Amino acid sequence: MSQLTSSVLGYPRIGENREWKKALESFWKGDLEEAAFLETLQAIRLNNLQLQQDKGISLIPVNDFTLYDQMLDTSTMFGIVPARFEYAGGPVPVNTYYAIARGTQQAQASEMTKWFNTNYHYIVPELKDAKPALTENRPLAAYREAKQKLGIEGKPVIIGLYTFLKLSKGYEAKELPELAEKFIPLYGQVLRELEQEGVQWVQIDEPILVTTLSEEELQLVHSIYTQLREAAPGLNILLQTYFDAVDHYEAVAALPVQAIGLDFVHGLEQNVSSLEQYGFPQDKLLGAGVVDGRNIWRSDYKQKLELIEKIALIVPKERIIVQSSSSLLHVPVTAKHETALPAELRETLAFAEEKLEEVVWLSTAAANADSANEASLAQELKLNGERIYNLSASPARNRKAADAAAIAAHPSVRQKPFAERQKLHQEKWQLPFLPTTTIGSFPQTTDVRSARQKWRKNELSSESYASFINEKIKKWIEIQEELNIDVLVHGEFERTDMVEFFGEKLDGFAFTRNGWVQSYGSRCVKPPVIYGDVVFIEPMTVTESVYAQSLTSRPVKGMLTGPITILNWSFPRNDITREQVAYQIALALSEEVKALEAAGIEMIQVDEPALREGLPLKRSDWDAYLKWGVHAFKLSTSDVRDTTQIHTHMCYCEFHDIIDSILALDADVISIETSRSHGELIHSFEEHTYDQGIGLGVYDIHSPRVPAVDEMVRNIERALRVLDPGIFWINPDCGLKTRGEAETVAALRNMMEATYQVRKQLGAPVAVQ
Template sequence: MKSSNLGYPRIGEQREWKKALESFWAGELAENDLVKQMEQIRNRHLQKQQEKEIDLIPVNDFTFYDHMLDMAVMFGLVPKRYDYDGGPVSLATYFAMARGNESAVAGEMTKWFTTNYHYIVPEFGDRQPAVTENKPLLAYLAAKETLGLQGKPVIVGPYTFVKLSKGYAPDDFHKTIEQIVPLYKQVLQELELHGVEWVQIDEPAFVMETTDQDLQVIARVYQELSQALPHLKLMLQTYFEAVDWYQELVALPVQGIGLDFVQGVEKNLSNLKKHGFPKDKVLAAGIVDGRNIWRSSLEEKWQLVTSITESVSQDRLWLQPSSSLLHVPVTVERETDLVEEVKKTLAFADEKLGEVQLLVQGFRFGKYIISKQIAENEAALTQLQSSPARNRSEVKQALAELDKTTATRNVPFHERKGIQQEAWKLPLLPTTTIGSFPQTTEVRKARQQFKKGDWSPEQYESFIQEQIKEWIDIQEDIGLDVLVHGEFERTDMVEFFGEKLGGFLFTKNGWVQSYGSRCVKPPVIYGDVEFLAPMTVKESVYAKSLTEKPVKGMLTGPATILNWSFVRDDISRKEVCEQIALALRKEVEELEAAGIHMIQVDEPALREGLPLKPEDRKSYIDWAVSAFRIATSSVQPTTQIHTHMCYCEFHDFIDVISDLDADVISIETSRSHGELVSVFETCTYDKGIGLGVYDIHSPRVPAVGEMENMVTQALDVLPASQFWINPDCGLKTRGSRETILSLKNMVEATRAVRDRLSATSQ
């Protein structure tokens, strides 16, 4: 039996990776120095896995931005809007594809399956694909030369790569896969020539819906690769669920199959028992949760592996995490402030690899050598389970009475719309923002001073009020119609609420990558969630006192808080979401009572929680939508509920969005170049829509004409009375100057469209 890993967090124990990137982008670090720092970070990650004696250590899981972007540039898929003449892609072009530049918008960004990680969507169509450089080989050779490591190169498989790309006609999906097989063959043959033993080919898209034609193409692809690689061993890795076509999967001509025995445990175990496993293949069993931060029950994992070994001999078995550890923080060791009762039950990346290796040692040499660790582990888990935090009687009573809680507005939307138009008297195409404004160095420094105790609560509150006043003035000067307070008191849209609700705790260094250098520190939901006191009222009321214009209250929705947290695993996610919804309902009522009658409850992560299996989706949608409505349905008809979603496949989700019964939803239309607007050509939608008319993830300032064209395109499919105009997401990560210039252009574009509509109607 061997131990294996699928991927390691890129960011470093102290986010060294993020800091190096942002120093380079700010012009403070030369390109050569960036490359050196990245090499040092990568090597340290590999060394840590060597120190843990992991047998199969991944290489090429490290990246300067995103692994899907790496694949795109390796295959020369650089759209013509970038200045690229072939050959290896420069860092300048690479980062332009990720972040945009003055002359070209960035590539579209979307979620990696059901995780909170975002990847850059590769674009076919502009160029003929060709290998520009063999990135897995370079990573393998660097690890071998520097550390003497015989690494396991990782590469995204052809089916998944094309499935997650764009720029080809739907009917050309299979043809596009076969078009790039020669590129994969070239990359893999070069790896074989340099003595690589195993290559991990990630095919997580295998767990999604597949057609008979898909299976035929997959079989042809891997047959062609196998025939071209007489000595190289391929580990075909799936994760995030079980594959529905198990028998066809294990029959593919590869030397190993990787299966997820966490999220897909029931189906994968059943398939093993029913159909067996080929005696000429290795099974890489993902037994430790690669996406959550709780320690495994080692006794349960022992029984799981024992069950697996009834179908697969130990000499053909690898134990590993269920997915890449990209989705969890690096190490618990730095968490010096956590309550010991909870800390003993946490496992980040390093600890998960420790669990894998511990179990491997137990099976190699006998369970008795790890019996002490198993006993201590089970005792810690039992202690947390019986703690008061997980047994709050008030929360359990509220859940028991949930069926008595109305989840429906007392006036339907078609009546509310007229009531709200009369109450608010907003112009056609009202302009607003999603909520946050730039968190400058000054803002971050002030927050740190407050957290360290260097500033008193009064000092910090005074500072926050100064920021709110400054940006209320800026918004009025720009000419926005509905204002926000700016969220300067908030580090993160989920962390902020977790700090104020019961049942949450926070790590000191529990950072994970969200996109690019953007790292988040997800809250840990370890106990029952309950409302303790008003969380947002003070800042919203202060902002409202500074202007005659409407000011939105800003909350994060229950499904997003759930999906962007590390969630306790002893009860269902549905139950946790309902607890959050009941707590948020009280906050919504507090805002309304304080005179805030526009309330935005953001649900950017609602869709990302959608299960990969179609048969599981209705249940999730039902309880996620119900949770939103529980949180928002008790307000008066004049109170306008807004929500926000970003990077969402709206064409298959529009009915769900309508069922939320929010008065206005803002959507992203910038990186997808207005494609989402086409949804409304065929779908009926009657509620308000906030058009995200420019990309906030790029530092470029969009021209007035760009945004005017986007609005005009939208008006071809729906009446102007339905639209609001806004950026596509919050502005926290942007600089003040570019934010102001972009918003001024947005308002100017909106006024131009209004004038044109007014002239047309006369």
Template sequence: MSSVRSSSLGFPRIGEQREWKKNLEAYWNQKISKEEYGTKQKALRLANVQKQKDAGLDLIPVGDFTHYDHVLDTAVAFGLVPDRFSYDGGEVDLDTYFAIARGNDNAVAAEMTKWFDTNYHYIVPELNSREPELVHNRWLTLIEEAKKELHIVGKPVLLGPVTFVKLSKQYGNRSFVDHVRSLLPLYTTVLNELADAGVEWIQVDEPILVGDVSEEEWSIIEEAYDWFAKSAPNAKILLQTYFEGIDSLDRATKLAVAGLGLDFVYSNNLEQLKGNGFPKDKTLAAGLIDGRNIWRTDLTETHSIVEEILTVVSKEQLIVQPSCSLLHVPVTLKHEQKLASDLKAALSFAEEKLTELDHVKSVVNKQQGPERLQAGKEAIEALNQSASRTNKEVREALERSKKEDSKRKVPADKRMELQQEVFKFPSLPTTTIGSFPQSPEVRKTRLQWRRGEISNEAYETFINAEIKRWIDIQEEIDLDVLVHGEFERTDMVEFFGEKLGGFEFTSNGWVQSYGSRCVKPPIIFGDVYFQEAMTVKETLYAQSLTEKPVKGMLTGPVTIYNWSFPRTDLKPGDVVNQIALALEKEVLALESAGITVIQVDEPALREGLPLKRRNWTDYLNQSVVAFQLSVKTVQPQTQIHTHMCYSDFQDIIQAIDGLDADVISIEMSRSHGELITAFEDYTYSKGIGLGVYDIHSPRVPTEEEMETSINRALQVLDQRIFWVNPDCGLKTRKEPETVEALKAMVKAAKNKRKELVVK
């Protein structure tokens, strides 16, 4: 009798206790050898494969594990190393690999940006005059490893050629299509070698198909997979998509592949499937368990969806799986001992999602009865009925906000005049984005305090000493606007979530953000509300130590939402606005305490853009309103800053302007100044800082390099509005390199001021 099978698209790399991160950082800090590093990572990699086998998966992903980033893995497998790194061909060594991601003394790192609309960052490949060549079939190596060590023939996971090129920077005269064509013979070799190794299915990810796909892109996708069908006839390709639906699903089903993977959680794919049908000679891999959020699945509803799918395809055609790679959720719930029982019962992490998947498969295959599916639905219903999700005061405030104007009362140009009268900033004022290096001593002391090993008084004394030390450092460097350094904060979202009502935190719910950087996203489980002042004490103490203005530092409502695991029983806009209204009270608390430069960061605003452009307007309008709600009632003399991280801003410059922040800082260095083109056709009149050096690399740029960045920006921006700052917060950097870089930055700004005065 035919039966449905199960699979997964990928598993978290980091390990239950972030072993992956610890191994990486130990190697980078020369605490372990390359050999020991390799041994440790191999053990973790194999453990991940075995876990998925033990969870009952029929098809186990292999090749999703990485030393840093899967997009970078693809680039170096094909010898696509940027020209500025010393590379003479052959397999790319580990240190060169890490240098591309992190930079070194001789070359800046490759650009980093967000993976579609997630909070994962990938390293942007650079396609130039170098001809790609297959220098290492890493997927074959990993398949052979799992086969030898675990006797498991896995499902290799490759990033497809069209998505890979689309996500890359393309230089020179070669067109997008030509870049794809140059890779096809190399992919063919990979596919043939994998087929010869005995793998049944090869997962080739083409998530680019769920966005706005041009005719040129469709044509090269069709050409590429026709090529593979002819040149690698024994390779059984599962073309995988996720994060959204495919607009032209009927066209996708005609591609020359053996199977098609579709997301049935974040899409209208089910309606299209029922309307268009599905080829009888192809396999459908249906994404049914949410791979992006941590809520338990209502498996009764999932089972109903499967039954609808089975009206179109047969059981033997169907594979059930998560909606996307489980990279985006924590590893396991088993270490979570402190969560309230009703909340924990409604949660599901990577391991639990595989269990949910196995339940669905078992019920569909009649191996278990439908009662096996009830628990998730009951847990979700119990949470929905709890007092945490029915806060009358919060709901009423939200409804009132919908009837009021969210904008500040005094226009930006008038505010700029009033603020300059108060602050008297020099030309090209200098500042930082907010955080300073969190040394091992800072992290250790904070952990001791959290564990109750030191008193509140001892912890506060320690934090104040760090604040004072860094205020003194900033005074010596001669920055114009200072910050308190955020030493009391583990994470820019977690810190606020811990102090706002409606949030909860895991003990070990880590996910990878970029490289070894892991974050522990808050869970927005209830109505969000302000409880008490969150940042006033530390900011006010810092301000008492200096005559220069100290910025109050807050994380904005859109970023808090996008970097959390949000509840799904309310509209996203309502949840974001609840956060905004709570933050407004904190902004006013800072202002009342005499802090009149306040930064409300929105680094995640652009990353939340819907993958289909037709949905952008609603999202951007909502984001602008939320930001405005958080600052609308401050006095015109209070200067509101915001910050945004790596992204292409050209398409949303009007929304950025619409935030109506007095000063905005944006990354520029890793994009090699290309961001300034956004301002060539758009006149921006508010304060703006385009980051003049990359903080994600340990490399310290020279004074001359920063002057070049300043000059580039001043080609399109009025000197009266331009601020000089790093790209982002300095939390992850070490103290000596931070101080050295900031000294060079201030000198570069002062040098340019002198030129401006002379002119």
């Protein structure tokens, strides 16, 4: 049977059973020697490639695998190592590579932030005073390995120069053309060496092209690719975009490359419209991203084939590459282990391995739609359609949940403005100047994970497990009191994950057994699957919060995850809008907020670390998203007394971009994860006024290092130059779940000492007993 060219843009690196994660953590602990570690990773990498070959993928990506992060790979490939890591040139040693990502006791890690609007994090390159030089040709090494070990003629994947520069830091916008000129010869050398090796296709990822660009920026992009074309004139370049549609379609289509990749899932309507309006260059191939690389639902084959046929009216099939809409990094590895799920749900799932099959099936079916295989094609379409129908008809999808009337009737505005609430809170809580707190979680040590696993396997009774959790809560309440922290937390020892925990207790969610995806470094998460209407069943957090509060006279915060974060960190259903799902979650959480308040928990933190990451990539779409995102948060938090204090928390937030929306949340206190980009955030407060309670994380919890007191003092002092000390809180920049006990206590002790020093400098009582 004939087949259109098939491809994917990248494959999950974590391994079917998270072998990649386990190898990384063993290496970091010193339990695995570097040579054995690298051999383990090579085995995972080759297995991924062999699987794609066995499934029938035509163009198999190589160099999509990484030791930690592909942006960090690109930085170190060009010798971009911050001076504090004492790099002497040449290939970057593995330990230096990881030091950039994780920090050392002497050097702070590089900033980490979200990859566009996904839940994957990358290490931000630091280009200040950069003197780039090619240290090693990673794409070439990956190509050679695949060819020599498996006989695969791979498609090297490279992060495009313009995307790399735009996502870096340490330079001003006016310096961008000059920076590009420093890197162009190096990118050209990489491509020239690939051409000399006999590489046929290289995939250059430029997702930045789906954002809003100026005419000057487009001219620079054209200049970059003109020079790269000259550097390797015989190499076929697939310029790949994803995550949205290309606004500047004509300019992108005119770039001197051999193929253009477009996202026909998340940029479907606009990209199709551009093809119909402007056509497609006759000298180029089209990478048609028709299989969703970011969600886990099986493709509707009938719709996808119709889409390919529609595209084929403009671009002949022989010039179409059927592929995933983005890298499959963003979905779990395989659905074959999910035997515990209901059949009607299980049959509608397509993880990375199943998406390979979808890509190949669609490329084959599209090429043979008019052949003698029409009967088998019709049968597969029928079976596939039945699977999708069975899920859509499931009772779980159609329970009574929030409708427009319920949303309209629900309070979404606090009764009194913040200034009046603040006075009530001061009178009620009598907190000291510069109050201290933590973000929510404390270390989930081996014994915590072991007890949970035993409980889930029915090897530990629910009573014994609850007793174990209470012991942990009591221990850490005592530690917090000993440290003299002002507002305490119960530690979240009963929670596996800040989204999964709530999903397990709300109706409309399902949970996979092995549906892990990489979030950052070795950190993997298992996103819930929202497949039905979200409905509150019973209180979810009251028991642990009330127990913790019974142990202390200090306030204990109730801890919830907000509706937008639950939405963005799940795999949501795709038969209704994301906005509708968010409102369902919000009203369910509102029930929990009221239950906490009724139980005497009157400081309640509703975390929204993923609010900004869900921003559409085009600024023209921001307002609509932020409007319903803010509304969902306020639906969750507004039906409380004025004396109840609402906190929230955000991660890696480019604050200045959405400051109006953050103010619109009307939270009494917001804590922001800023330690790796403290200076940039402080600068935004020099340009914008923020007058509600705020805590800027004074130290980085993603690194095992214990920051010195002086370092935290400097962070506090810098913040107080632009913020009113009367609204400022002091806290770590995120939860402490992943840290060890000793380092956590040491870091918090230093945080408290830093607080005392600043209080003394400002003439306030140093400590309140």
